[in-house]
Amino acid sequence: xxxxxxxxxxxxxxxxxxxxxxxxxxxxxxxxxxxxxxxxxxxxxxxxxxxxxxxxxxxxxxxxxxxxxxxxxxxxxxxxxxxxxxxxxxxxxxxxxxxxxxxxxxxxxxxxxxxxxxxxxxxxxxxxxxxxxxxxxxxxxxxxxxxxxxxxxxxxxxxxxxxxxxxxxxxxxxxxxxxxxxxxxxxxxxxxxxxxxxxxxxxxxxxxxxxxxxxxxxxxxxxxxxxxxxxxxxxxxxxxxxxxxxxxxxxxxxxxxxxxxxxxxxxxxxxxxxxxxxxxxxxxxxxxxxxxxxxxxxxxxxxxxxxxxxxxxxxxxxxxxxxxxxxxxxxxxxxxxxxxxxxxxxxxxxxxxxxxxxxxxxxxxxxxxxxxxxxxxxxxxxxxxxxxxxxxxxx
Amino acid sequence: xxxxxxxxxxxxxxxxxxxxxxxxxxxxxxxxxxxxxxxxxxxxxxxxxxxxxxxxxxxxxxxxxxxxxxxxxxxxxxxxxxxxxxxxxxxxxxxxxxxxxxxxxxxxxxxxxxxxxxxxxxxxxxxxxxxxxxxxxxxxxxxxxxxxxxxxxxxxxxxxxxxxxxxxxxxxxxxxxxxxxxxxxxxxxxxxxxxxxxxxxxxxxxxxxxxxxxxxxxxxxxxxxxxxxxxxxxxxxxxxxxxxxxxxxxxxxxxxxxxxxxxxxxxxxxxxxxxxxxxxxxxxxxxxxxxxxxxxxxxxxxxxxxxxxxxxxxxxxxxxxxxxxxxxxxxxxxxxxxxxxxxxxxxxxxxxxxxxxxxxxxxxxxxxxxxxxxxxxxxxxxxxxxxxxxxxxxx
Numbered sequence: 001x002x003x004x005x006x007x008x009x010x011x012x013x014x015x016x017x018x019x020x021x022x023x024x025x026x027x028x029x030x031x032x033x034x035x036x037x038x039x040x041x042x043x044x045x046x047x048x049x050x051x052x053x054x055x056x057x058x059x060x061x062x063x064x065x066x067x068x069x070x071x072x073x074x075x076x077x078x079x080x081x082x083x084x085x086x087x088x089x090x091x092x093x094x095x096x097x098x099x100x101x102x103x104x105x106x107x108x109x110x111x112x113x114x115x116x117x118x119x120x121x122x123x124x125x126x127x128x129x130x131x132x133x134x135x136x137x138x139x140x141x142x143x144x145x146x147x148x149x150x151x152x153x154x155x156x157x158x159x160x161x162x163x164x165x166x167x168x169x170x171x172x173x174x175x176x177x178x179x180x181x182x183x184x185x186x187x188x189x190x191x192x193x194x195x196x197x198x199x200x201x202x203x204x205x206x207x208x209x210x211x212x213x214x215x216x217x218x219x220x221x222x223x224x225x226x227x228x229x230x231x232x233x234x235x236x237x238x239x240x241x242x243x244x245x246x247x248x249x250x251x252x253x254x255x256x257x258x259x260x261x262x263x264x265x266x267x268x269x270x271x272x273x274x275x276x277x278x279x280x281x282x283x284x285x286x287x288x289x290x291x292x293x294x295x296x297x298x299x300x301x302x303x304x305x306x307x308x309x310x311x312x313x314x315x316x317x318x319x320x321x322x323x324x325x326x327x328x329x330x331x332x333x334x335x336x337x338x339x340x341x342x343x344x345x346x347x348x349x350x351x352x353x354x355x356x357x358x359x360x361x362x363x364x365x366x367x368x369x370x371x372x373x374x375x376x377x378x379x380x381x382x383x384x385x386x387x388x389x390x391x392x393x394x395x
Numbered sequence: 396x397x398x399x400x401x402x403x404x405x406x407x408x409x410x411x412x413x414x415x416x417x418x419x420x421x422x423x424x425x426x427x428x429x430x431x432x433x434x435x436x437x438x439x440x441x442x443x444x445x446x447x448x449x450x451x452x453x454x455x456x457x458x459x460x461x462x463x464x465x466x467x468x469x470x471x472x473x474x475x476x477x478x479x480x481x482x483x484x485x486x487x488x489x490x491x492x493x494x495x496x497x498x499x500x501x502x503x504x505x506x507x508x509x510x511x512x513x514x515x516x517x518x519x520x521x522x523x524x525x526x527x528x529x530x531x532x533x534x535x536x537x538x539x540x541x542x543x544x545x546x547x548x549x550x551x552x553x554x555x556x557x558x559x560x561x562x563x564x565x566x567x568x569x570x571x572x573x574x575x576x577x578x579x580x581x582x583x584x585x586x587x588x589x590x591x592x593x594x595x596x597x598x599x600x601x602x603x604x605x606x607x608x609x610x611x612x613x614x615x616x617x618x619x620x621x622x623x624x625x626x627x628x629x630x631x632x633x634x635x636x637x638x639x640x641x642x643x644x645x646x647x648x649x650x651x652x653x654x655x656x657x658x659x660x661x662x663x664x665x666x667x668x669x670x671x672x673x674x675x676x677x678x679x680x681x682x683x684x685x686x687x688x689x690x691x692x693x694x695x696x697x698x699x700x701x702x703x704x705x706x707x708x709x710x711x712x713x714x715x716x717x718x719x720x721x722x723x724x725x726x727x728x729x730x731x732x733x734x735x736x737x738x739x740x741x742x743x744x745x746x747x748x749x750x751x752x753x754x755x756x757x758x759x760x761x762x763x764x765x766x767x768x769x770x771x772x773x774x775x776x777x778x779x780x781x782x783x784x785x786x787x788x789x790x
Binding site for chain 1: 532
């Protein structure tokens with residue numbers, strides 16, 4: 001009678017949300033500061049102070065039609081101009097405003113890009129571990145998600161496996177670096193090798209294989225020597241999906257973009273398809289006031305130093321307690337091997353120590369848990385004895 | 396190679412947008428005040444003053460995590476509570492916050508509701524004239540849009556025709572009252588008759604036929620004696636799609652809701668499907684700051700008196716000049732019979748008089764044009780000689 005696929009998606013809330021809701025109940029029971037909730041990737045640092053100042057000064061200095069009226073579907077031209085100017089300055093690219101389509105955040109960017117690309121029989125390849133909504137976006141667009149296992153010790157690309165899963169049906173490869181949930185960054189050498197492999201496969205199959213670069217965590221990298229390569233410079237058929245959720249700590253405002261470079265295969269048609277997909281999916285424009293704020297705040301980044309402090313504290317302690325974990329270069333997650341085979345059972349036992357962790361089965365990597373360290377440093381400090389006791393309980 | 400359906404949607408910008416873009420070019424050529432642009436339904440009255448004051452005071456009095464963080468997918472609970480309280484006060488209903496799912500505006504409301512309902516083979520019935528994006532939303536969800544002609548003199552429901560187009564495959568009937576583009580309101584007697592017919596058809600086919608009530612123009616009615624019936628009170632299987640774009644003049648902010656009453660058939664499953672569809676379509680939550688603003692501003696309405704002034708001025712003048720037009724009870728459109736059979740040719744001739752009108756072929760009513768009077772009263776006054784000359788040119 002109604003759409004059962006949608007009903008199931010609505011009734012099976014993501015594991016993450018489920019644990020988050022449990023956390024809220026548990027905090028009400030035993031007190032906020034006695035529950036160590038590491039479940040959700042909600043930035044806990046404020047936006048740069050300029051952001052709120054700009055919201056207010058725009059309201060004071062512009063009329064309502066400009067502030068709150070429709071922008072063009074692809075976004076306000078001045079905002080797009082400011083964004084590409086910033087990208088070109090940082091990455092030595094030469095994008096034009098026309099390369100950008102402003103969206104309601106990363107999820108919208110991905111869903112619109114996938115919908116614009118999809119044709120019957122398509123496969124979208126991604127690397128484990130991957131953000132579980134990728135599966136939702138790809139499958140509800142009528143395509144198949146192919147999860148390509150990475151090197152289990154490093155979560156870096158296993159090129160042999162990648163080569164074996166790419167086929168004539170591969171429409172795109174979806175990468176997320178820095179990665180949610182592993183924190184891993186694909187370095188320049190890997191990106192070059194990826195570009196070479198994809199170019200060879202394009203030749204072999206006689207059609208483009210797009211690289212969708214989902215990069216909301218681009219600015220969340222904690223060691224100055226680590227560079228996050230700008231994908232369009234290595235591979236021409238790249239589509240960048242970006243969001244300001246993490247870099248400006250504005251996850252609720254739903255603002256991001258899709259970038260289709262001129263050199264991408266069928267770039268003009270693809271940009272039209274992006275606009276068409278946005279239209280078909282019910283996106284009229286991204287929120288106008290926040291678009292105008294972005295114009296003035298582009299290039300700013302929240303003070304992310306607490307994430308680095310948290311990462312170092314947690315990584316050092318957990319490895320000392322005997323946990324196994326790849327050192328995360330970026331994002332705000334620690335991806336830890338569960339101390340028993342069944343990650344869900346491990347997370348249940350962690351709950352006895354009031355630790356709320358997310359089992360990573362739906363990320364395509366059974367046996368791991370995700371720890372979101374976008375929390376107060378104080379919470380991390382107070383949680384360490386619990387992590388130690390949890391480890392001890394397995395001895 | 397890419398999704399050609401989406402590419403076509405992107406390359407065939409709506410007729411409305413096309414004329415709007417022509418208007419921008421023409422204004423640059425001959426001067427802003429010499430072009431009479433009636434093409435686009437962009438509210439030209441400011442938001443109530445409280446709206447901007449609330450944006451600023453919320454920013455001054457709350458932390459960034461509350462202001463800009465994720466809300467739950469269905470929307471901030473306090474905002475949902477405030478909305479249903481206002482609805483219950485105005486309409487004597489007894490909705491709970493759980494009946495609401497806050498969306499990124501009317502287009503998102505419709506797309507999510509349609510996606511939640513759709514199963515293979517479905518038909519969605521709507522009445523001519525209808526907002527052209529209905530076709531886009533329904534067809535890209537995999538269903539068929541059935542356009543049911545209305546009474547050609549009144550644009551009121553022709554119940555015989557409606558009965559003839561409803562079939563076993565009818566999943567929903569989509570109504571828009573006050574109507575874009577005709578301005579017509581379905582009165583209580585018509586709504587009662589509609590409810591009776593749909594109830595009988597539900598009995599006949601043994602399954603629910605939902606009524607989707609798309610009502611962004613609910614508050615835009617200019618005569619105190621005209622009531623816009625609240626659909627859920629007449630027909631239990633109603634889903635309300637609302638937007639604050641017109642009532643609060645916030646079209647760019649993308650904020651609205653879907654309401655599924657408890658008494659609707661399969662209400663709980665349908666609410667889950669709405670949440671699932673929102674998730675699948677890439678909507679994470681509606682913009683958080685604006686959600687909080689709505690909580691404080693619910694029940695306010697922009698000063699719409701200029702629309703009434705405009706309607707009266709334009710309706711009286713155009714009928715005096717010999718144009719045929721149904722008296723619009725609401726919305727901000729005048730729906731006028733073209734003075735020749737081909738509405739596009741008529742609009743081209745209107746351009747010679749610098750009048751930018753929208754041919755209504757894509758609204759399912761060839762031979763008509765839409766005049767959006769959400770412009771300054773001064774523009775209307777200055778345009779009247781051009782409308783007169785256009786009429787004279789056909790004598």
